[in-house]
Amino acid sequence: MARCFREAAIAGIGQTEFSKESGRSELQLAAECSKAALDDAGIDPSEVDGMITFTIDGSDEIHLARALGVKDLAYTTRIPGGGAAAAATLYQAMAAVNAGVCETVLIWRAMNERSQYRFGQPHTQAAAFQPGNGTGSLLWCMPYGAQTPATWGALTAQRYMQQYGVSNRDLGKLAVVQRAYAATNPNAWFYEKPITLEDHQNSKWIVEPVLRLLDCCQESDGGVAIVVTSLERARDLKQKPVQIVGACQSIPYNVEVISNYYHEDLSRMPEAEGTAKRLYAQTGLKPSDMDAAMIYDAFSPQVFMQLEAFGFCGRGEAKDFIAGGEASPGGRLPVNTHGGLTGEAYIHGMNSMAEGVRQIRGSSVNQVKGAERVLVSSGMAGAILSAAG
Amino acid sequence: MSSNAETAQAQAASAKPTRLAPIVTPDAKFFWDAADRGEFVGQRCGDCGHYRFPPRPMCPQCNSLNTEIVSLSGRGSVCSWIRPLHPMPFGFQSPPVVATIDLKEGTRMVSNLVDVAFGDIRAGMPVEVSFADTMGNHKVPVFRPVGG
Secondary structure, eight states, X not given: OOOOOOOEEEEEEEEOOOBSOOOSOHHHHHHHHHHHHHHHHTOOGGGOOEEXXXXXXXXXXXXXXXXXXXXXXXXXXXXXXGGGGHHHHHHHHHHHHHTTSOSEEEEEEEEETTTTOOTTSOOOOGGGOOTTSOOOHHHHTGGGTOOSHHHHHHHHXXXXXXXXXXXXXXXXXHHHXXXXXXXXXXXXXXXXXXXXXXXXXXXXXXEETTEEGGGBOOOOEEEEEEEEEEHHHHTTSSSOOEEEEEEEEOOOTTOOSSSOOSSSOTTSOHHHHHHHHHHHHHHOOOGGGOXXXXXXXXXXXHHHHHHHHTTSSOTTOHHHHHHTTTTSTTSSSOBOTTOHHHHTOOSTTHHHHHHHHHHHHTOOTTOOTTXXXXXXXXXXXXXXXXXXO | OXXXXXXXXXXXXXXXXXXXXXXOOGGGHHHHHHHHTXXXXXXXXXXXXXXXXXXXXXOTTTOOOOEEEEEOOOEEEEEEEEEEOSSOOTTOSSOOEEXXXXXXXXXXXXXXXXXXXXXXXXXXXXXXXXXXXEGGGEEEEEEEETTO
C-alpha cells in the first residue's frame, strides 16, 4: 500500500450486552464485540491491520488478533489516561488511516469491570501505581482517604460548584435527562427505569457535597469495538460511512487524569478547552454546527464543565443550559442520547463513541432528527463525526 | 475472651494508626522522608527559584537539574474540600475531610483538613501544616485552621 493522505471513516460498530456479570473472559468479550463490529462493516476479521485499545485494557493484542484470525497486523498502540483515552482511540485510528499506514483499524475496549474488579471501590494497592495511566492519584491522594475516582473527581468539581453556585440539585437535572434517554434504550442497564429529581436527591451521598449515587457512572461488564477505514473504502461497505472530520488530544501543562489539581484554575477543564480549540481549528466548525454531543460522564459535573469548555454555553451557564432542556430531546444539543455512562453502561466511554456513530447513521433509539455532525468527547480527547458528503 | 480483655484489645488497636502509608517513589522520597521527621519540604529550582509540585527531577521553567530541597512555610489556604461518605475510605473510622490546599509558595496539594467542622470550612480559609501518623510508623502532612 503506497502511503498518501486519505480521509478516515467509521465503517462498523459492535458491542456485547452490557451487564453486571458477563460470565466469560474479557478476551472473549473483546473477540465478540470485535467480530460484531467487523460484521457490521462487512469486513472479514482476517483483514484487520491495525489495533488500538486503552493502556489498561486487560486483553493482549496478540491474543485478540489470534482469536480473530488476523493475518498480518501492521500497527498497534495503546492510549493512556483511563477513560480519557476513549476519543483518543478514534484520533489514533484516523491518523493511521490518514497516513496510509493502515487499511482496517480495529478499536476495542472490553472489561469485566463489575464482576472481576471494581473501579468504584478504594484503590489502595501500591502495585496498582503504574506509568501509562496519566494520574498521580495513588501517590498524592491515597493516604488522605481519597481513594476512589468519585472522590478524586469531586475534589475538582467542588471548586467549579463554589465558583458558579452550582448545587447537587442542579447536577441532578442532568441525571434525570440521561436516565430518560436510557429508559428508551433497550441496550441500557437502566432501560425502562427513568428517575425523577426527587429520586436523585434521595439517593445516598457518595462524596458530600458533590456526588450522590445517581451522579455516578455504573460499573459494568461488556465490550465495544469500532472499525475505522478510509472514507473511500467505507463508501463501498455495508453501512453508511461516518466520517471522522477531526480528532485530537490535548494535555495542557500540569494537567493529569482525574486527580487534576495542579493547573491554575480548578473551576475550568483546560484539557477540554484545549481539545475544543484544536478540534474547531482542525475542522473550521463551531459549537453551533453540532447536532448532538456524547460527553464523557463518569460523574455529572464533568459534563457541565465540558459543555462550557466546548463553548456550547458560557462559563457557569451549564446549569441553565440543562435546566432549560437544551440537552434533552428537541433541545439545542441533545447530550448522551444513549443514556451515557450513568444510564447505559460504563464501557470506559467507548459506548458513547458508538452512540455518536448511530446518531450520524440515523439509527439511534433516541435519534436526533437529521443529525449530521456529532461531537464525541472524553475530555482530554475529542472527535467530530459527520455524515459523509 | 472476657469483655474486659476485649475492651483492652480494642483500645490497643485504636491507638495504632490505621491511615495508609504513602506509596514512595524515587522522585518523591525526599518529601516523605522529611514528613517522617515532621518536616514539610518542597522542591525549588536552584537556578531560577521556581517551586514545583508534584515533585519532578527537572525544573519545568528552565529545565535545570539543580534542585534544592527547602523548608516550606506550611501556610496556605483552602481551595476545595469534600467528604467521601461511601464507601468509607480504607484506614478511616469516620469520613475524613479531603481538601486541596493552595500553599503560600504557589503550589497546590491534596491533604486533609483537621480540627475543623465540615460546615465551618470556607474557601480561602487560612491553614497551617500539622502531621498525622500512618501505618508503618510514617507521617503525612495534614492542615488545620491557623490559630485553630
